[in-house]
Amino acid sequence: MLLHMERNLKPLRHETRLKLLAVNEADGHIYADIEMNRMLQYECRSRRSREDRSDRERLQLSFRGGGWIIAKVTPLQTESSRPAPWPDSGQEDDAAGMEFGAPIQGNKSRARAGNSYSDVFSVDSEELTVVKSTPFLNNRYVNSQLEKQRRQIAYDREKVRQYAETWWNGANPQYEHFEVDCSSFVSQCIFAGEAPMNYTGKRGSGWWYRGKYGYQELWSYSWAVANGLARYLGSKSRVGLSAEAVDSPRDLEIGDVVSYSWEGGPYQHSTIVTAFDGDGMPLVNAHTVNSRHRYWDYRDSYAWTERTKYSFYHIADKM
Structure with a gap:
């Protein structure tokens, strides 16, 4: 909201639609991957604009006080990282630190992507996953x-x-x-x-x-x-x-x-x-x-x- 004020934006309409992508249980927690499709219509200096964005996040649900609460929210992917692995996958959960200017770290010759395996190419000490x-x-x-x-x-x-x-x-x-x-x-x-x-x-x-x-x-x-x-x-x-x-x-x-x-x-x-x-x-x-x-x-x-x-x-x- 502060960023909107700095830009002198007048919000006109905001809509967020959620889609459940996957659910996993590990270490007594439930992890739910969601996709949030967000739309914002706004006015800036009398000009109307619309911004759309599709974010993916992982919700960690923990049982506390007799019920389930959202204990942690983690972005599945940012503009500097690959998608995060499941907590029990055996991979380090450090996606936020994996940069694409010098991107995906590690020496794996294969990487899991969705339902298929994909080749990893070495690029001047960088790796690109296809x-x-x-x-x-x-x-x-x-x-x-x-x-x-x-x-x-x-x-x-x-x-x-x-x-x-x-x-x-x-x-x-x-x-x-x-x-x-x-x-x-x-x-x-x-x-x-x-x-x-x-x-x-x-x-x-x-x-x-x-x-x-x-x-x-x-x-x-x-x-x-x-x-x-x-x-x-x-x-x-x-x-x-x-x-x-x-x-x-x-x-x-x-x-x-x-x-x-x-x-x-x-x-x-x-x-x-x-x-x-x-x-x-x-x-x-x-x-x-x-x-x-x-x-x-x-x-x-x-x-x-x-x-x-x-x-x-x-x-x-x-x-």
Whole structure:
């Protein structure tokens, strides 16, 4: 509420819908995983906006005083973590500390995701967990991207916005889906705006997504890793996707990118600008904690700290 007052918001309508995802018993407690789909309509400087968000939390119910009470609430996933394991799963319950700028820790060669097992790829001491996919890219498509690199392309910000609105709360099955997929989602949005890939075939360079090749899914770190995407956008590449860092969120347009470092170190989260509030400040769409038209500064996130650092990237209109 304090954040709303600081932004001079006038709430008009608020709605929260709960969905029970799973229940588990351990150590005399009951753990219930829930999904909260929240909607807020508000007015800012006479402009009406709507924010949507899908959060997942774990409730710990304990028997006290002759009845069950909610003893603890834990986010299942934040913008810097993977989903939390069950308390009796044998894994450490430290999801809130697992960052995606240097994300999922450990040396497991396989990781459980939903009802399927998924491969874990090592990324410069980082690990990315792939959930599942039916990617569509192939050699013919890669060749067309190489051709785009040789001619000027106009960045279509309206197509970016449309893609971000369509998939803000879902995973496009044509792409690989990560447990922490904020940067992959942003890359997909940028690509939907006709930004040409910088296809190098090397994970550590360029900005590209190839899809299935044999038994592997191929993509660059800059496509799927928050720190990799921020470094690429700040590199002023002259091939394929190009961008420049700007000083203020007020310098951003639809289709531009905000990168977040919660502790002031490597970047751990990425969002895409899709709208503006009545003060002219950016509203963003994002994944991991699926969000639509969320205020850009993320001070309402479990991941946010006083040391949070932001970078703002304006995507070039012509590439």
